[in-house]
Amino acid sequence: MTATPVDPTSTPAWSQLAALAEHFEPDLRGWFAADPDRVARLTHVAGDLHVDLSKALLTDEVLAALLALAEQVQVAERREAMFAGERVNVTEDRAVLHTALRLPVDAHLEVEGRDVVAGVHEVLERIYDFARRVRSGAWTGVTGERIRTVVNIGIGGSDLGPVMAYEALEPFRGEGPECRFISNIDPTDAATTLAGLDPATTLFIVSSKTFGTLETLTNARLCRTWLLEGLADRLGEASEADAVAQHFVAVSTALDKVADFGIDPANAFGFWDWVGGRYSLDSAIGTSLVLAIGPERFAEMLAGFHTLDEHFRTAPPERNVPLLMGLLNVWYTNFLGAQSHAVLPYAQLLHRFPAYLQQLTMESNGKGVRWDGSPVTTDTGEIFWGEPGTNGQHAFYQLIHQGTRLVPADFITVANPAHPLRDGDTDVHELFLANFLAQTRALAFGKTAEEVRAEGVAEAVVPARVFPGNRPSTSIIAPELTPSVLGQLVALYEHITFTQGIVWGIDSFDQWGVELGKQLAQQVGPAIAGDAEALAQQDASTRALIDYYHRHRRQ
Numbered sequence: 001m002t003a004t005p006v007d008p009t010s011t012p013a014w015s016q017l018a019a020l021a022e023h024f025e026p027d028l029r030g031w032f033a034a035d036p037d038r039v040a041r042l043t044h045v046a047g048d049l050h051v052d053l054s055k056a057l058l059t060d061e062v063l064a065a066l067l068a069l070a071e072q073v074q075v076a077e078r079r080e081a082m083f084a085g086e087r088v089n090v091t092e093d094r095a096v097l098h099t100a101l102r103l104p105v106d107a108h109l110e111v112e113g114r115d116v117v118a119g120v121h122e123v124l125e126r127i128y129d130f131a132r133r134v135r136s137g138a139w140t141g142v143t144g145e146r147i148r149t150v151v152n153i154g155i156g157g158s159d160l161g162p163v164m165a166y167e168a169l170e171p172f173r174g175e176g177p178e179c180r181f182i183s184n185i186d187p188t189d190a191a192t193t194l195a196g197l198d199p200a201t202t203l204f205i206v207s208s209k210t211f212g213t214l215e216t217l218t219n220a221r222l223c224r225t226w227l228l229e230g231l232a233d234r235l236g237e238a239s240e241a242d243a244v245a246q247h248f249v250a251v252s253t254a255l256d257k258v259a260d261f262g263i264d265p266a267n268a269f270g271f272w273d274w275v276g277g278r279y280s281l282d283s284a285i286g287t288s289l290v291l292a293i294g295p296e297r298f299a300e301m302l303a304g305f306h307t308l309d310e311h312f313r314t315a316p317p318e319r320n321v322p323l324l325m326g327l328l329n330v331w332y333t334n335f336l337g338a339q340s341h342a343v344l345p346y347a348q349l350l351h352r353f354p355a356y357l358q359q360l361t362m363e364s365n366g367k368g369v370r371w372d373g374s375p376v377t378t379d380t381g382e383i384f385w386g387e388p389g390t391n392g393q394h395a396f397y398q399l400i401h402q403g404t405r406l407v408p409a410d411f412i413t414v415a416n417p418a419h420p421l422r423d424g425d426t427d428v429h430e431l432f433l434a435n436f437l438a439q440t441r442a443l444a445f446g447k448t449a450e451e452v453r454a455e456g457v458a459e460a461v462v463p464a465r466v467f468p469g470n471r472p473s474t475s476i477i478a479p480e481l482t483p484s485v486l487g488q489l490v491a492l493y494e495h496i497t498f499t500q501g502i503v504w505g506i507d508s509f510d511q512w513g514v515e516l517g518k519q520l521a522q523q524v525g526p527a528i529a530g531d532a533e534a535l536a537q538q539d540a541s542t543r544a545l546i547d548y549y550h551r552h553r554r555q
């Protein structure tokens, strides 16, 4: 990574985009009418993903300027540097190689003298072997009973990816164990997640890249206590250490800390500092998913990731879907004033996908300085949010359709649902798809005052019933939500995020912005617990809130 990022605002392409934005008059109705090839020209295929950008606020001139911008800020060079294992995570002085996690076993990637692929597959094989033993019943709990439930203890990237993927791929679980997830340090999370479980048939995976995260270690200790108390009368000849060994495994880059916690390093799966937390679903952090869906399905997911990696690396810019979607987001954010981005899966199984994307995109690109430490030269980051359709339609779509803010939206669906059901003669998935299509149509083309009047609406309410249209959306559709398609979707958004980060000149792979709160929590904790000196060091608002807590808590 060169010392100084290219300032995007200094490029000719940026000036051109600014000039285009100044006189930009979006007209999706007109553009569609004037150009019968628009859909064909702006629809692209990446792996199994069919991506329709025709309802984007995009003209040929804007597209050309965006592609020129990508060239001028050197997206392709940065992409190669990342894939090659250069230390593109500058502030942490690390390579960024989540793409190596999904390289096929016969691939070669040597980084700083080490064969990365061999290491990746060695760990994968250990995880696969463990998963086969648990799934077959060869690995039992300490009382000899089969493992029925797996509880992943982790937070952030050590939780959001596994839980999102587990929910998404539930139809592929078959006889695999049920998985539950504890992330929050709110004790309610552990209490409600463990409720009803039998310790004898429960396996815990403590997932933490650093093995130093307060929430995860606290929850791990709570779970260990719960396990030992629950098994106290059933241990027979076995010791507590035996119980922990049979019921606790760990996933981490810090195997020494795993041992300190009391988990046998033989029951730990490692990964590497070049895997960022929010990019770690396809590392050992996915162990709960391997247990649930089995090694073969997990391998299919990795292959799906790799398909999109190859697409991002090799597809020409004008057909490169992650590149185009990343550039479009720059257009919306930096030139058309969009502040947020909706992700709307029309697939109930993807209900945690927006939450997953929030960490991926916002922890990556919510930065105010560039990778050389200088201030950013333009707005960065987008606020990602969303809910599955059609639920969102009955909640917040009003604002997207008629509000004063521009909210670009990604609509995601599949041709074949996991659970095809009929309501009499009606295929319910078709009803669902009709909503997907209707929404993107309404957003793009709106409804004019004339069309409203033609319906006999009283003049006084015509304005309220007009839909302005020209609200941009991207439609993504795949044949069905297989493990491979899920991997492709995640990799798509990883590379969109990367593209935006390069344009803005930021290090998308650090997350220093989460540190201050962690440090302050260490200082506030003693103040809450009654340490007068620590209390005196707090600001007046914090002291008053602590006072409220003490006056109201039950003794």
Ligand code: F6P
Pocket: 155, 156, 157, 158, 207, 208, 209, 210, 211, 212, 213, 216, 277, 278, 363, 511, 514
């Ligand atoms: O606090 C943010 C963060 O560092 C995330 O980036 C990460 O995914 C999460 O915490 C969990 O970290 P760990 O896996 O080290 O417990």
